[in-house]
Amino acid sequence: MQNTGFFWDEKCFWHSGGNYALTAPVGGLVQPLASGGLPENPETKRRLKNLLDVTGLAGEIDCLSVETVTFEDLNRIHPASYLENFKTLSDAGGGEMGLRTPFGAGGYEIAALSAGLVKGALLSVLQGQHDNAYALSRPPGHHCLPDWSNGFCLLANIAIAIEAAKAESLVRRIAVVDWDVHHGNGTESIFYDREDVLTISIHQERNYPPDTGHVADRGNAAGEGYNLNIPLPAGAGHAAYLHTMDRIVAPALHAYKPGIIIVACGFDASGVDPLSRMLCSAETYRLMTRQLLQTANEVCDGRVVMAHEGGYSEVHVPFCGHAVLQEMSGSNIDAGDAMGARIAGQQPNAKMEKVFMDVIEDIAAACDL
DSSP states (O other): OOOEEEEOOGGGGGOOOOSEETTEESBTTBOOOSSOBOSSOHHHHHHHHHHHHHHSGGGGSEEEOOOOOOHHHHHTTSOHHHHHHHHHHHHTTEEEETBTEEEETTHHHHHHHHHHHHHHHHHHHHTTSOSEEEEOOSSOOTTOBTTBOBTTBSSOHHHHHHHHHHHTTOOSOEEEEEOSSSOOHHHHHHHTTOSSEEEEEEEETTSSSTTOOOTTOOOOGGGTTOEEEEEEOTTOBHHHHHHHIIIIIHHHHHHHOOSEEEEEEOOTTBTTOTTOOOBBOHHHHHHHHHHHHHHHHHHSTTOEEEEEOOOOOTTTHHHHHHHHHHHHHTOOOOOOOTTHHHHHTTOOOHHHHHHHHHHHHHHHHHTTO
16 A cells, blocks of 8 residues: 545635536526536546545545645745736636636635645655655636636636745656646646646647647747647547557656646546546556556656546546546555446547557657657
8 A cells, every 4th residue: 555645625615707508608598507606616636536535445544634824935836916917816706817717706815725735745755654645726827828718717727836835945857747628828838847747638639729739839948848749639538548648758757857847637538528538447557547646656756746636527537536546546446437338438549549540659759759
């Protein structure tokens, strides 16, 4: 068994968005949904914690919360003007910032707590308190730019945590592997000119944002070569994702030799996710985690932190997250996959699988791997 930290807080489930139907504002001919709100809702995350409790896996990992991050932590990434505007709107009952990123009263404090969970998870592993750690962070963060929120993201959680660790001189080189189905444009942008953070994003090509995440975007100046984008065509599934990890992600991590690996752990490449057209199952996420942990054992003493990002199927996210945490902790408690048989029956045929593998080989060549 591994000593796995699980950072969570009920208050993060209380983050609220606006009156939307999927991602369209309600009004005119857009009728409110019975369930209400954005796809980024508390139930995917709460149901993951519930499943951990019911299976007993929560009893085998170290479940804890932390304090919110400080203004100093936030200000290393976000300008004061952005933070002050966010706080003012939050104190006034909520509002909307950036590209359709709404929040309710207290949204600033909840977002700072979400960032705090990622920071706490990262520092706990770097300081040797846990072998690895998972942050059930909400709201997510990988789309947020320093002065522009979008994609449900209000603060750049992973970047904030990285800069906090660097401020304490805990690590020099960090790798971020983003397997959320949407391009990690915020994290990429923040570290694009730097060589001390390797950013790797596996995403559905032209999903969101549709104008970022290109293979040719490799970094700039000192950061040239330290950004890898892996845009997979819609319909990619279990085999394509595992081949991507083996053919591109693992070799890149071996070459870079980071002190720790952070995963932007979105579960929206699920075969039943409403915001993607991919075909991953809980077993896909289990085996990707296994591959990543093996690589981490070889390059950074097994130090891995998962920061929860997207994933919008209330039914499937809990099973995907449970599989990841079972693998991280080495537990024998298996929740299975309620959607596994359905997703297995939809995997690409041999002809399409060959197309996906050829795309992955082309990307590997473009990334000099």
